[in-house]
Amino acid sequence: xxxxxxxxxxxxxxxxxxxxxxxxxxxxxxxxxxxxxxxxxxxxxxxxxxxxxxxxxxxxxxxxxxxxxxxxxxxxxxxxxxxxxxxxxxxxxxxxxxxxxxxxxxxxxxxxxxxxxxxxxxxxxxxxxxxxxxxxxxxxxxxxxxxxxxxxxxxxxxxxxxxxxxxxxxxxxxxxxxxxxxxxxxxxxxxxxxxxxxxxxxxxxxxxxxxxxxxxxxxxxxxxxxxxxxxxxxxxxxxxxxxxxxxxxxxxxxxxxxxxxxxxxxxxxxxxxx
Amino acid sequence: xxxxxxxxxxxxxxxxxxxxxxxxxxxxxxxxxxxxxxxxxxxxxxxxxxxxxxxxxxxxxxxxxxxxxxxxxxxxxxxxxxxxxxxxxxxxxxxxxxxxxxxxxxxxxxxxxxxxxxxxxxxxxxxxxxxxxxxxxxxxxxxxxxxxxxxxxxxxxxxxxxxxxxxxxxxxxxxxxxxxxxxxxxxxxxxxxxxxxxxxxxxxxxxxxxxxxxxxxxxxxxxxxxxxxxxxxxxxxxxxxxxxxxxxxxxxxxxxxxxxxxxxxxxxxxxxxxxxxxxxxxxxxxxxxxxxxxxxxxxxxxxxxxxxxxxxx
Numbered sequence: 001x002x003x004x005x006x007x008x009x010x011x012x013x014x015x016x017x018x019x020x021x022x023x024x025x026x027x028x029x030x031x032x033x034x035x036x037x038x039x040x041x042x043x044x045x046x047x048x049x050x051x052x053x054x055x056x057x058x059x060x061x062x063x064x065x066x067x068x069x070x071x072x073x074x075x076x077x078x079x080x081x082x083x084x085x086x087x088x089x090x091x092x093x094x095x096x097x098x099x100x101x102x103x104x105x106x107x108x109x110x111x112x113x114x115x116x117x118x119x120x121x122x123x124x125x126x127x128x129x130x131x132x133x134x135x136x137x138x139x140x141x142x143x144x145x146x147x148x149x150x151x152x153x154x155x156x157x158x159x160x161x162x163x164x165x166x167x168x169x170x171x172x173x174x175x176x177x178x179x180x181x182x183x184x185x186x187x188x189x190x191x192x193x194x195x196x197x198x199x200x201x202x203x204x205x206x207x208x209x210x211x212x213x214x215x216x217x218x219x220x221x222x223x224x225x226x227x228x229x230x231x232x233x234x235x236x237x238x239x240x241x242x243x244x245x246x247x248x249x250x251x252x253x254x255x256x257x258x259x260x261x262x263x264x265x266x267x268x269x270x271x272x273x274x
Numbered sequence: 275x276x277x278x279x280x281x282x283x284x285x286x287x288x289x290x291x292x293x294x295x296x297x298x299x300x301x302x303x304x305x306x307x308x309x310x311x312x313x314x315x316x317x318x319x320x321x322x323x324x325x326x327x328x329x330x331x332x333x334x335x336x337x338x339x340x341x342x343x344x345x346x347x348x349x350x351x352x353x354x355x356x357x358x359x360x361x362x363x364x365x366x367x368x369x370x371x372x373x374x375x376x377x378x379x380x381x382x383x384x385x386x387x388x389x390x391x392x393x394x395x396x397x398x399x400x401x402x403x404x405x406x407x408x409x410x411x412x413x414x415x416x417x418x419x420x421x422x423x424x425x426x427x428x429x430x431x432x433x434x435x436x437x438x439x440x441x442x443x444x445x446x447x448x449x450x451x452x453x454x455x456x457x458x459x460x461x462x463x464x465x466x467x468x469x470x471x472x473x474x475x476x477x478x479x480x481x482x483x484x485x486x487x488x489x490x491x492x493x494x495x496x497x498x499x500x501x502x503x504x505x506x507x508x509x510x511x512x513x514x515x516x517x518x519x520x521x522x523x524x525x526x527x528x529x530x531x532x533x534x535x536x537x538x539x540x541x542x543x544x545x546x547x548x549x550x551x552x553x554x555x556x557x558x559x560x561x562x563x564x565x566x567x568x569x570x571x572x573x574x575x576x577x578x579x580x581x582x583x584x585x586x587x
Contacts (some may be wrong), residue, residue, distance in 0.1 A: 012469030015476060019312045026309070035306040040313075045312030050320075058465040061458050092528045109473055119301050120308065128302055131295035137492045210521040212306035213486065234295070 007106040009062055014113050017055045022120035023048035027135055031125045033270045036211045075103065100212075103117055127271040130191040133217040138191065138202060139171050163188045163205045164273050165264045166210050167218040176255045179243035184257055187265060190231050196250035199225045203239050206270040221246065221253035224262060236267045296487045302565035304483030307551065310518060311361045311475055318362025319467045322369030323460045335374055346382040346424040349375075350417055353387025359520045360388035360546050363473070364555040365467050369430075371559070372445050377433040382424030385572070387520040388546035389416030398542065401523035406535035406587045412542045415579040418541065419572055426571070434562040438557075441470075470558040478554030482516045485550065489514055505539030505580035509573060512545030535587050540580030547572050 025030040027045045036044060048067075163186050169179070184204045193200035203221030206212075222239055223246060231237055241259040290443065293301075325334065338345045356535055358366065367384040371377060390413055402408040407429070427433065444466070476479050497507035508526070517525050526533070548569045556565055 008469065009465065010469075012467070013465055015472035016312075016316075016468045019308055021470070022305075023309055023312060032309070034302070035309045040310070042308065044313050046318045051312065051316045054316075054320075054461065054464045055468075057457075058461040058468075061454075061461045062465050080537070112473045112476050116308075119305055123301050124296055125305075126302055128299050129295040131487070132303075135487070135490050135492075136368045137495065178548045209582045210518060211310035212484065213303055213310070213515060214517055214521075214525045 006103040007109045011109040011113055013055050013058055013062075015116055016051050018113070018116050018120050020048040020051040020055065024052070025121075026125060030269055031234075033272060034125045034127055034212070037208050037274050040210070047159045065237045097228060127213055127267065128212060130189070130204075132206075132215065133204060133219075134261045136196075136215070136217055138194075138204060138217045138219050139167055158182055158184070162186070162273060163203055163220055164207060164218050166220045170220065170253075170255050174225045174255070176243050176245040179255060181242065183240065183242050183260075184220065185238065185240045186257070187236065187268065188219065188266070189234050189236050189271075190227070191217070191219065192228070192233060193243050193248075193251050193253065195252055197228070198247045199227075199248050200226050200246070200251045200253060200256065201231070201233075203237060208274055212272075218273075221251065222259055222262075223247055223256040224259055227255060227262075231262070231264060236265050238265050300339050300483045300487045302483075303486050304479045307479035307516065308475060311551065313481070314362035314473050314518070315361050315365065315475055318358055318449070319464055319471065320366040321356065321358065321362070322365045322467060323463045325369045326373055327459050327463060328455055332374070334370070337561055342428055343421075343425070343565055344443055344505070346421050346428070346451035348418075349379050350382040350386035350420045350424070351390065352383055352388045353357075354386060354392060357391055357393050359391065359394070359518045361518070361551055361555055363387045364552070364559065368441065368444075368467070368470070371437070371441075374491050376428070378424045378426075378430065378437050381427055381568070382420045384420075385423055385547045386417055386420035389413065389420075391519070393520045394523075394546070397521060398523040401527040402538075406538075407583065408535055408539055408542070411539045411579060415543045415576070416546070417537065419547070419575045419579075420473065422575065423568060423571060436560055438559060438561055441559050471555060474554045474558050475551070478516070478551035481554065482514070482550045483516045499534060501534060501536065501584045502581070504534045505540045505577050505584065508533060508537040508541040509544045509576060512541045513549050515545070516549040516551040517545065522546070534584050536580040536582070536584030537581045540576045543579060544573060544576035547576075 023032070023044060026035065027041065027048075030045070032038075032041055098159060166184055166186065188203035188205045191202050191204045193202060200221050200223055202219030203222050204217050206215035206217055208215045222241070223244070238261075239257055239259045240261045241257040243255055244258050246253050246256040284395060338348060353363075356363075356366070363384055366387075367380050370383060371380045375383075395409075395413065398409050399436060404410075427436065430436065434445075437445070491511065494507040496509045497503040511521070515525070522545050526538050553565060553569070560568070
């Protein structure tokens with residue numbers, strides 16, 4: 001019972017502390033952007049700070065597992081696979097579960113805390129991979145769809161256009177003619193074209209609205225036969241080149257970048273675009 | 275804690291290279307849900323403590339009208355004042371039940387609040403404006419469903435049995451009768467509520483991450499342009515994505531032209547009320563049986579509203 005009480009009283013605070021520390025750590029090291037959109041940084045960090053203070057405060061006032069306290073009856077049922085319908089009679093005794101069940105519940109809680117600790121603190125933060133691209137159809141949506149303007153005129157400055165901007169233009173139907181003479185400089189991770197993975201890859205980025213869960217991949221196709229021997233999937237590259245009609249007959253992309261230069265780069269500090 | 279930090283700092287950077295890409299994505303997505311939801315859960319727990327401990331006993335209840343329908347309508351509108359999305363509403367709802375609000379009335383609050391909270395309304399307006407009646411359908415539909423759920427459960431003969439045993443026991447304690455200073459009680463309440471909410475959040479985030487890795491979205495999105503299937507597919511998407519109601523409008527807007535408005539409305543109504551993360555969080559309070567009933571009821575209503583929108587616009 002000692003073990004069960006210990007776990008019951010401390011699991012919530014332990015998890016809160018883990019999550020708060022992980023959040024602040026990510027914030028301090030500038031890696032919060034791997035998980036959430038920058039517009040939530042301030043709110044998230046403030047609440048993590050409050051959570052941290054409250055947790056420490058609660059740790060100080062909550063009685064130890066050996067002491068008695070009026071909240072004792074409270075420790076059951078929150079996680080347990082307890083689907084039984086209680087009746088009004090045993091409300092008073094609710095929570096007084098058999099020791100074995102209580103022990104099982106505590107063990108589950110310990111596993112949850114351990115898993116959270118590993119996921120939040122031990123595993124180094126990382127961005128999403130090409131496996132997620134396959135799940136979420138590259139350019140299947142584009143957050144910029146609503147605000148991408150007409151194809152840029154020849155006098156417009158496109159040097160600052162990102163992967164997202166070009167992907168939105170191409171998705172809107174801008175053809176190689178519309179974009180001819182345009183040179184793009186794009187940085188993103190490498191992900192193979194679904195239909196012609198030997199000759200075409202995408203320079204891709206994830207667009208994050210709120211958090212990594214809603215990340216949508218966008219990308220610009222690049223025609224470069226044999227690319228995979230020098231640039232592994234998920235590695236980061238910077239491509240400079242002009243737009244052309246796609247020479248590949250297999251690939252569904254109509255417009256591609258023919259690289260003048262293609263260099264491997266480090267993953268940027270903010271791998272997602274917003 | 276220090277040991278864990280030390281492991282991370284001392285371990286070679288590439289020690290996770292044995293993990294497959296989907297495994298890494300699973301961790302990234304689950305952590306992302308936790309980091310994104312944590313502030314709202316903490317805010318919800320704090321508001322819950324304010325309702326229970328800092329407001330005088332019966333402060334809210336005394337002011338509510340006696341007529342049940344009127345009372346529930348008012349409670350379902352309470353969310354307009356609270357910029358808390360769905361994960362924060364669960365601890366707040368628990369606080370309301372503990373303070374003496376009936377289970378049925380609390381449900382009306384729980385399901386309406388994430389949809390009519392001010393941030394949600396503003397972001398939905400920014401995303402869709404007045405197009406296709408999406409904003410109006412969302413607000414009106416959400417309020418109707420929440421009041422319907424409240425109305426149905428108000429007829430329940432033994433509403434206490436809708437709650438888990440552990441939570442029933444928690445309700446049996448009068449928060450105002452507890453001893454200690456308010457600050458101390460707030461901290462104890464924080465410890466207790468975090469013990470209920472945090473494990474549920476971790477499990478919900480894990481399941482959400484797992485399903486995201488396992489289920490391809492492409493199929494759901496392909497179905498999005500069919501009048502009937504768009505509604506069902508987008509509800510399924512809302513269920514597995516488990517995205518915060520404050521920003522779900524931007525998320526679904528990113529698919530913009532692909533989907534029919536009815537599907538979008540169903541997504542925007544169903545998602546804030548029922549999704550994987552919410553089920554895990556609500557499981558701290560309601561029995562499985564209650565959650566199944568409520569989920570089916572809300573799903574049917576949301577689908578009906580979505581189909582109606584598709585027919586009208």
